[in-house]
Amino acid sequence: MARDGALPRIGRPRAAPLPTVGFRYFLHRYARNRLALVGLWVVGLVILAAAFAPAVAPGDPTKPDFVNLLASPSRGHLFGTDDLGRDILSRIIFGARTSLAAGIISVGIAMAVGLPLGLMSGYFRGPLDNFLMRLTDALLSFPFLVLALAIAAVLGTGLTKAMIAIGIVFTPGFIRLSRAQVLSERERTYVEAARALGASDRRIIWRHILPNSLSPVLVQSSLAMAAAITAEATLSFLGLGTQPPTPSWGSMLNIAQAYLGKAPWMALWPGLAIFMTVLSLNLVGDGLREVLDPRLR
Amino acid sequence: MTRYIARRLLLTIPVLFLVSLIVFALINLIPGDPALLFVGGEAGKEAVEALRKQMGLDRPMAVRYLFWLGRVVRGDLGKSVRDGRPVLDVLLLKLPVTVELAVVALTVAWTIAIPAGVLAAWKRQTAVDYTATTVALAGISIPNFWLGIMLIYLFAVNLRWLPPSGYIEPWIDPARNLKLMIMPATVLGTALAALVMRLLRSSMLEVLGTEFIRTAQAKGLSDRIVIVKHALKNAMIPVATVMGLQLGGLLGGAVITETIFAVPGVGRLAIESILTRDYPMVQGVVLFSATAIVFVNFTVDVLYSALDPRIRLVEEKA
Numbered sequence: 001m002a003r004d005g006a007l008p009r010i011g012r013p014r015a016a017p018l019p020t021v022g023f024r025y026f027l028h029r030y031a032r033n034r035l036a037l038v039g040l041w042v043v044g045l046v047i048l049a050a051a052f053a054p055a056v057a058p059g060d061p062t063k064p065d066f067v068n069l070l071a072s073p074s075r076g077h078l079f080g081t082d083d084l085g086r087d088i089l090s091r092i093i094f095g096a097r098t099s100l101a102a103g104i105i106s107v108g109i110a111m112a113v114g115l116p117l118g119l120m121s122g123y124f125r126g127p128l129d130n131f132l133m134r135l136t137d138a139l140l141s142f143p144f145l146v147l148a149l150a151i152a153a154v155l156g157t158g159l160t161k162a163m164i165a166i167g168i169v170f171t172p173g174f175i176r177l178s179r180a181q182v183l184s185e186r187e188r189t190y191v192e193a194a195r196a197l198g199a200s201d202r203r204i205i206w207r208h209i210l211p212n213s214l215s216p217v218l219v220q221s222s223l224a225m226a227a228a229i230t231a232e233a234t235l236s237f238l239g240l241g242t243q244p245p246t247p248s249w250g251s252m253l254n255i256a257q258a259y260l261g262k263a264p265w266m267a268l269w270p271g272l273a274i275f276m277t278v279l280s281l282n283l284v285g286d287g288l289r290e291v292l293d294p295r296l297r
Numbered sequence: 298m299t300r301y302i303a304r305r306l307l308l309t310i311p312v313l314f315l316v317s318l319i320v321f322a323l324i325n326l327i328p329g330d331p332a333l334l335f336v337g338g339e340a341g342k343e344a345v346e347a348l349r350k351q352m353g354l355d356r357p358m359a360v361r362y363l364f365w366l367g368r369v370v371r372g373d374l375g376k377s378v379r380d381g382r383p384v385l386d387v388l389l390l391k392l393p394v395t396v397e398l399a400v401v402a403l404t405v406a407w408t409i410a411i412p413a414g415v416l417a418a419w420k421r422q423t424a425v426d427y428t429a430t431t432v433a434l435a436g437i438s439i440p441n442f443w444l445g446i447m448l449i450y451l452f453a454v455n456l457r458w459l460p461p462s463g464y465i466e467p468w469i470d471p472a473r474n475l476k477l478m479i480m481p482a483t484v485l486g487t488a489l490a491a492l493v494m495r496l497l498r499s500s501m502l503e504v505l506g507t508e509f510i511r512t513a514q515a516k517g518l519s520d521r522i523v524i525v526k527h528a529l530k531n532a533m534i535p536v537a538t539v540m541g542l543q544l545g546g547l548l549g550g551a552v553i554t555e556t557i558f559a560v561p562g563v564g565r566l567a568i569e570s571i572l573t574r575d576y577p578m579v580q581g582v583v584l585f586s587a588t589a590i591v592f593v594n595f596t597v598d599v600l601y602s603a604l605d606p607r608i609r610l611v612e613e614k615a
Contacts, residue, residue, distance in 0.1 A: 035431070138315035141587040141594070145549030146567060150583045153571040154323055230440050234553060237442050238568055250442075257446060257557075261454050271443030279438035286434070 029291045036287020042280035050096040057090035062245040070263040080265040083255060088266065091247040092273050098248040099277060102163050102232030102241075103225040109167025111221060114174025119205050119213075121175065122182030129179070136172035144169055148231055152240045159232070159248070162241040166231045170224050177220055181213035188212075215292035219285055226281035233274050249274045302599055309595050316591065317369065320584045321362050324576050374584070375577035377570075384581035388563065394464060395562035398485060398554070399547045401478050405486035406493060413490075414497030415524060418505060418532075429494065436491030441550055445484045445557040452480065462559040481558040485550045489543055493536060500532040538601050544593050548586045 031037055049056055058078070065085030073080040079088035121129040139147075151165035185191060186209065194204050235241035236250030244251060249270040256266035332348040353361050368375070374384035417429035453461035459476055467474040504510065505528055513523045551564030559565075563582060570578035 134311045134315055137312045138319060138587075141312060141316055141545075141590045142319075142583065143545040143549040143586050143590065145552055146583055146586050149552065149567065149571055150323055150579055153574070153579060226438065230438075233440055234442060238553075238556065239572065253443060253446065260446065260450050264450050264454075267443070267446045267450065271440060271447065274440045274443060275435075275438060278440070279435060282434055282438050 026291055030287055033287045033290055035283050036290070039280040039283025039287065042276060043284055046096050046277050046280070047100065049093050050100050053094050053097055057087075057093040059087040059090045061086060061090040061094040061247045070259060070266075072263070073265055079269045080263065082252070082263070082266050083259055088252075088269055091252060092249070092269055095247040095249045095252065095270065095273065096277075098159060098236075098242050098246065099229045099232060099274070102159065102166065103229045103281075105163045106166035106170060106228040106232070107221050107224045109164065110170035110174050110224065111217070113167075114171045115178045115210075115217065117171075118175040118178030118180075119182050119210065122179035123186055123201065123205055123209065132175060132179075136175050139169075139172040140176075142169075144227075145231070145234065148235065149238070149240065152235055157240050157243055159236075159242045159246070162232055162235045165235070166228050169231075170228065173220065173224065174217070177216055178213060181216060182209055185209045185212050219289045219292060222281055222285035222288055226278045226285065229281070230274065230278055298603070301602055305595055305598055309591055312591055313588065316587045317366055317584065318362070320580055320587070321365055323583065324580055325358065325361070369584070374581040377578050378575045379570075379573055379578070384578055387566065387578065388581055388585055391561060391563045391566050394560060395548075395551050395555070395564060397467065398478065398481055398551060398560060398562060399544075401482035402485035402489065402547060402550075403543075405482050406489035409486075409490040410493035410497060411529075414494040415501060415529060417494070417498045418501030419520075419524060421502065426498075430498065433491040433494045436487050437495075439487065441484050441488060442553045442557060444487060445480065445554060448480045448484065449557070462557070464558075464560045477558075477560075481554045481560055484557075485547060485554045488550065489546055492539075492543070492546070496536050496539060497532060500535045501528060504528045504532045534601065534605055537604075538597055545586075545590050548589070 030040075063086065065081065065087075068077065068081045068085040070083060071077055071081040071085070077087050077089065079092065081087055082091070117132060121132045148165045148169045151168055152162050155161040155165060182205075190212075191204060191208060194208050199208070232241050233248070233250030233253070236248045237254045239251075239254065242248035242251050244255075252270040253267055256263070256270070259266050332345050332352055332354055349355065353364055356364075372385055374388070376383055377387060413429045413433070417426045420426050449461050452459045459480055460473075463477055465473050465477060510523060510528055513527050518527075548564065551562060552567050553564070554560065555562045555565035556568050563585070566578065567582045569575075570582065
């Protein structure tokens with residue numbers, strides 16, 4: 001049947017009805033927020049640059065070039081070179097690996113410790129809950145950066161130790177969040193039903209409550225990742241994080257301070273890289289919150 | 298009210314106890330010998346042994362903690378490993394500088410944030426709102442050390458309008474003090490302004506949707522009176538409660554800001570003692586910051602309950 005052409009077309013063809021649940025609905029709602037979409041694209045680009053750094057970077061990020069010391073941006077070196085003649089663009093691209101690793105691993109540590117503790121605390125209540133709440137109260141009383149610095153100072157310098165320090169500092173936030181989720185979920189009918197069917201506490205927590213509590217955790221983790229990237233850059237800037245010659249945006253800025261008058265590009269690009277990545281992650285976090293938080297619908 | 302204050306005060310005791318325990322553990326539970334850490338790897342065996350005895354490391358951990366806590370409660374935070382000065386004296390010497398910086402930063406932040414937050418909520422979903430919220434998100438995302446470096450490059454290196462770094466007491470040279478404070482206070486205040494603006498916007502939106510605002514509008518009051526006298530006053534209550542959070546941000550931010558701009562405050566003291574492994578000083582700064590936040594939170598809670606009796610009633614019933 002040749003329907004097309006046989007009937008006159010009036011106006012635009014009717015679009016398929018929009019889904020109201022599921023992943024497509026999620027995507028549709030997320031895509032409505034243009035800024036969140038831009039954020040997602042930038043984060044995607046940073047991830048790609050980090051993953052394919054050796055193929056994408058124009059040069060070796062650690063190889064000095066004493067002929068091109070402090071060279072201003074040119075066709076040969078788009079972002080210029082640093083005090084050792086190293087190509088800044090290459091260092092920025094490889095530095096993305098450090099920043100992303102710091103974001104993912106520190107938030108991973110905080111989630112791995114914080115989620116189970118928060119779930120148990122909210123589910124079982126009692127003395128464990130009381131103790132954990134007072135402990136998180138105490139941990140949240142420390143200024144975030146001061147505590148991270150103190151832990152990093154005690155553990156020693158290096159990226160791994162910085163990530164552990166940041167992870168420890170973020171843990172109370174995840175304990176509080178997952179506990180709050182469990183408190184509201186544990187009274188729901190589906191939990192009662194699971195309990196009536198004889199499901200064990202472990203099964204109820206992991207198979208029923210956890211999947212239903214993940215939305216705010218997802219939002220929190222994207223925002224925490226942004227904060228972790230800034231924290232790693234800050235620790236590296238202060239000399240307590242990634243150590244030279246490994247490229248890291250924070251340590252690049254640390255060196256750049258001394259050459260601000262002669263080579264301002266040394267400070268411009270790494271800072272811009274941190275700013276854009278963190279801003280994009282915050283945009284993604286805000287976009288996710290808009291989609292996943294029913295109160296904002 | 299007295300019952301509520303007493304209850305809140307009692308609740309701070311376990312928190313302060315745990316804060317002290319964390320600070321103590323920070324130095325004492327790390328692998329290796331704390332005495333060796335205190336004096337550094339180059340010190341001889343005898344020096345380390347003498348320090349071990351002086352620090353009471355030959356005693357059980359719990360006993361050591363109690364002795365340390367007893368001294369801390371009496372105001373003895375130990376002595377600096379670098380120059381032997383009492384930690385508390387050094388902290389009190391540096392504190393006014395950080396307080397001045399924080400006050401100027403808070404002034405900068407609130408001066409920008411309050412009009413921006415009110416305007417964004419009043420002109421919801423217009424270009425004004427979108428611009429304000431996007432700028433606020435950028436303010437939260439910008440790394441303060443980069444902002445500091447860029448400001449130095451622009452205003453000190455290029456334009457030569459402001460001195461790049463340093464500090465002078467306001468009573469010695471008030472004009473120069475102000476010039477030296479502008480950049481660090483802006484850096485410290487930016488993220489805070491963004492945070493307050495976002496909070497105020499959402500709080501204003503909530504208040505603007507309530508019945509009493511509609512009543513005020515129906516009475517024929519001008520927009521200005523409705524916003525300033527009715528909406529803002531109520532919207533500020535939740536914003537004021539995050540003072541503890543703001544203080545944490547200010548103290549953390551002061552570490553970076555004071556380091557970049559060579560301001561001799563508590564923040565710079567923190568980073569200097571960390572880099573020189575002056576652990577008693579690190580312990581002192583961390584303990585001091587956390588205790589300050591606990592007390593600010595307590596004060597804000599009490600003030601909050603005085604401003605909004607519903608909070609007190611709910612807590613008292615619980």
